[in-house]
Amino acid sequence: MNIVILDGYTLNPGDQDWAPIRKLGNVTIYDRSAKEEIVGRAHDAEILLVNKVVLSAETLAQLTKVKYIGVMATGFNNIDIEAARKQGITVTNVKAYGPASVAQQTFALLLAIVNRVETHSQSVFAGDWVASPDFCYWKTPLNELAGKTMGLIGLGDIGSQVAKIALAFGMSVIAHRKHPVPMDNIEMVSLDAIFTQSDVISLHCPLTEETREIINRESLSKMKAGAIILNTGRGPLIHEADLADALRNGTIAAAGLDVLSVEPPKPDNPLLSAPNCVITPHVAWATFEARRRLLQMVAGNLESFQKGAPQNVVS
Known part of the structure; x- marks a missing residue:
């Protein structure tokens, strides 16, 4: 599966290992993605992993291959959940990692x-x-x-x-x-x-x-x-x-x-x-240990989806 991470830097600026996610598919990682870059970068993705990148109804409508969006955070207000639901896209988040x-x-x-x-x-x-x-x-x-x-x-x-x-x-x-x-x-x-x-x-x-x-x-x-x-x-x-x-x-x-x-x-x-x-600049969640747990839980959500038993679904 083609997995695209659109804003990986916040979760992993270089001190974590993406291995738990890399083993689940063909992974492309972008540190940051501007609004105008999203469709081009995610056009062939079946899996999108995002932290704060905004995925609006207009953007999602152009991403016809996407089947799953994994939010690498607890809050998911950056995703148009109703639009994702209409397109049959499963959206998950991560709770209680920090x-x-x-x-x-x-x-x-x-x-x-x-x-x-x-x-x-x-x-x-x-x-x-x-x-x-x-x-x-x-x-x-x-x-x-x-x-x-x-x-x-x-x-x-x-x-x-x-x-x-x-x-x-x-x-x-x-x-x-x-x-x-x-x-x-x-x-x-x-x-x-x-x-x-x-x-x-x-x-x-x-x-x-x-x-x-x-x-x-x-x-x-x-x-x-x-x-x-x-x-x-x-x-x-x-x-x-x-x-x-x-x-x-x-x-x-x-x-x-x-x-x-x-x-x-x-x-x-x-x-x-x-x-x-x-x-302080929204760092309460960002200890090394909490981000390591978060990355592992993001991988766990994705693996569960791939096995046909999605967990932590918010869509």
Whole structure:
């Protein structure tokens, strides 16, 4: 089978082995593909593997040989699923390849805010400690997590991992989930309770019309002045202008974000100039170990399809 990978670089910039996929067919790999390159590159493909390349109905209509699209990620909104279904194309995605990595990044963002390790390290290398009249100093307030309340919006694979880490730090954990599931040491509460009671709010819910911009001017106004917002989920869960305003006027204390509504962001994204905002470039999923699991699971999905028993089908 002719297998074409249209944007392989993000998953594998050279530190992984494509062998699990190469053994399943004749594989052609492109690091990146612009919109105008897709049809030419994929014209003879029976199998397409993509990460973020957009496959619209118009594009799919020109790819008459394609029988299977494997999304090398969890989110599949870059594929016109209805058009794929009409063409008889099976589309699959990959879930739960990186809960530990995303939870780790969630706390990396939180610790960057409460401990300001980078700020203090830069200060030391700038000579501030050498010149200090005291044996120690701090450039910003430092805060303990123990005794604080972590509020989780969403309690799936990733949210549950974040909860475990929060409990290990001595935090109390409350959570809101559309379909509550009892969990030890976690109190299930209303959304309003998350907003009013939490010292830290971490977003781990899917992006739906119900959750889109769930963090907005109204919800921000309910939060504690010292509250911290964390988002390693989806950028559009946050109304970015409202969050930027809240950070500027002190409605809340800080934000740690690994995702934005448009990626890469536009230069005028208000959060790029907001105070007390830590932003990383959508890397929570991208540890070596998580990407290795992802590649293996992409191969597993494809192999199952080839055997006539597709799994993780979203079409």
